[in-house]
Amino acid sequence: MPSAAERTRTLVQSTCSAVLIIPGLDGAKPYQLMPDTRSVGPDGEVFLAFPADSPAVRAATHAQDDELTAVLEITDVAPVSVPHRIRGRAWLSGWLTRAPGGAEPGLMTLRLEVGEACVDDLWGAETVEPEDFATAAADPLVEHEAELLQHLHSAHSAEVQSLRGLLGERAGDSSAAGTATGTIAGTPGTVAVPVALDRFGLRVRFTGVRCFDARFDFPEPVRNVNELRYAMHTLFDAAAG
Numbered sequence: 001m002p003s004a005a006e007r008t009r010t011l012v013q014s015t016c017s018a019v020l021i022i023p024g025l026d027g028a029k030p031y032q033l034m035p036d037t038r039s040v041g042p043d044g045e046v047f048l049a050f051p052a053d054s055p056a057v058r059a060a061t062h063a064q065d066d067e068l069t070a071v072l073e074i075t076d077v078a079p080v081s082v083p084h085r086i087r088g089r090a091w092l093s094g095w096l097t098r099a100p101g102g103a104e105p106g107l108m109t110l111r112l113e114v115g116e117a118c119v120d121d122l123w124g125a126e127t128v129e130p131e132d133f134a135t136a137a138a139d140p141l142v143e144h145e146a147e148l149l150q151h152l153h154s155a156h157s158a159e160v161q162s163l164r165g166l167l168g169e170r171a172g173d174s175s176a177a178g179t180a181t182g183t184i185a186g187t188p189g190t191v192a193v194p195v196a197l198d199r200f201g202l203r204v205r206f207t208g209v210r211c212f213d214a215r216f217d218f219p220e221p222v223r224n225v226n227e228l229r230y231a232m233h234t235l236f237d238a239a240a241g
Contacts, residue, residue, distance in 0.1 A: 001123060001200060002123070002139065002198055002199075002200060003132070003136065004119050004123075004126035004127070004128050004132075005128045005129070005132035005133050005135075005136035006136045006137065006138070006139065007088075007090075007119050007121060007123065008090045008092070008117055008118075008119045008128050008133055008136070009040065009133060009136040009137065009138045010138045010139045010142050010198075011074045011076055011088070011090045011119070011121075012038060012040055012046060012072075012074065012090070012092070012138075013038075013039070013040060013138040013142060014074075014076070014138075014142050014145075015146070016074050016075060016076045016077070017034065017074070017075050017077070018034060018035060018038060018072055018073065018074045018075070019033050019034050019072075019073050020033045020034075020035060020048060020056050020070055020071070020072055020073075020096075020110075020112075021033070021070060021071040021072075021073060022055075022056060022059050022068065022069075022070045022096070023069060023070075025055055025056075025059055027055075028055040028056075032054055032055050032056075033054075033055065033056055035048035035049055035050055035056075035110075036049045036050065036051070036107060037049040038072075041111075043134055044114055044130055044131070044133050044134025044135075045111050045112060045113050045114065046072060046092060046111070046112040046114060047099055047109050047110070047111055047112075048072070048109065048110045048111075048112060049104070049107045049108070049109050049110075050107065050108055050109075050110060051106060051107060051108070052106055052107060052108045054108075056070075056096075056110060057098070057108045057110065059096075060096050060097060060098050060110050061098060063096075063097075067095050068095060068096045068097070069093065069094070069095060069096070070093070070094065070095070070096040070112060071091055071092070071093040072091070072092045072093075072112055073089065073090075073091050074089060074090045074091075074092075075089050076088045076089065076090075076121065078149075078195050078196070079145070079146035079149050079150055080149050080150060080153045080193055080194065080195065081193075082193045082195055082205050082207065083205070083207055083211050084205075084211065087121055087122055087195065087196060088119065088120055088121025088122060089119070089120050089121070090117065090118070090119040090120075090121075091116075091117065091118050091119075092112065092114050092116075092117045092133075093114070093115055093116045093117070094112050094113045094114045094115040094116070094130075095112070095113045095115065096110055096111070096112055096113075097110070097111050097113070098110060098111070099111040114130045114133060114134075115130060116130070117129075117130065117133050122195075122196060122203060122213065139198045139199055140199055140222070140223055140224060141197060141198060141199055141222070141225070141228065144225055145196075145197050145198075148197055148225075148228070149194050149195070149196075149197055152194040152197075152202075152232075153193060153194055156236075157192070159236045159239070160192045160193075160194050160204060161191075161192040162236065162239040162240060163192065163202075163204055163214070163216055163235065163236075163239050164190070164192060164204075164206060164214070165239050166216065166235075166238060166239055167214055190206050190207065190208040191206070191207045191208060192204050192205070192206055192207075193205045193206075193207060195213065197228075199218075199221045199222050199223065200217060200218060200221050201215055201216050201217040201218050202215075202216045202218075202232070202235065203215050203216075204216065216235055218231040218234070218235070219231065219234060
């Protein structure tokens with residue numbers, strides 16, 4: 001499974017929505033505190049681009065040499081329509097300063113030196129040490145996950161539905177090929193929706209009278225989309241067989 005640091009790094013480098021919370025900054029609208037872009041530097045610092053006249057830039061400029069604390073909150077929403085659509089959140093807190101160097105015209109880059117981080121997602125809630133965050137790598141599928149899940153849902157829904165056959169008679173059966181908690185996998189009316197994808201496997205949400213997740217691990221972690229295609233075919237062939 002991906003580590004908490006890897007999951008946090010993946011969320012930071014994804015297209016999930018994010019907002020910068022600066023204590024004491026009153027009157028700012030939430031959309032004014034949403035960075036235009038974000039990236040991670042070599043030492044684990046997070047660079048956030050804002051309009052030059054944004055409240056966040058004004059606060060960082062006014063603080064100058066004083067320590068300005070801030071929290072970057074990231075919300076991960078499934079890119080497919082599914083019950084309980086929020087997949088997780090991550091929080092990175094630390095010290096905010098103006099970053100040296102240029103940015104796109106009209107934008108200013110702020111630097112968040114991470115002091116603490118935590119993630120609460122489909123894997124559970126964990127804290128992340130700044131050093132671990134700095135050395136972690138984002139999931140190699142992060143740039144394509146939304147498109148891949150939408151494609152699986154629209155073009156391969158029957159194959160995704162067939163994966164429930166790998167769970168055994170009951171979801172959560174100790175002999176099941178996947179892992180799940182909840183109701184009987186073959187309950188009439190159950191719909192299977194691919195809800196999350198990473199280099200280790202696919203998570204499917206079975207919805208109906210009750211709702212539960214099942215995790216289907218790949219034979220080995222994938223490194224790119226080409227390897228993902230082979231891994232998905234392996235899963236579907238196992239379900240068909």
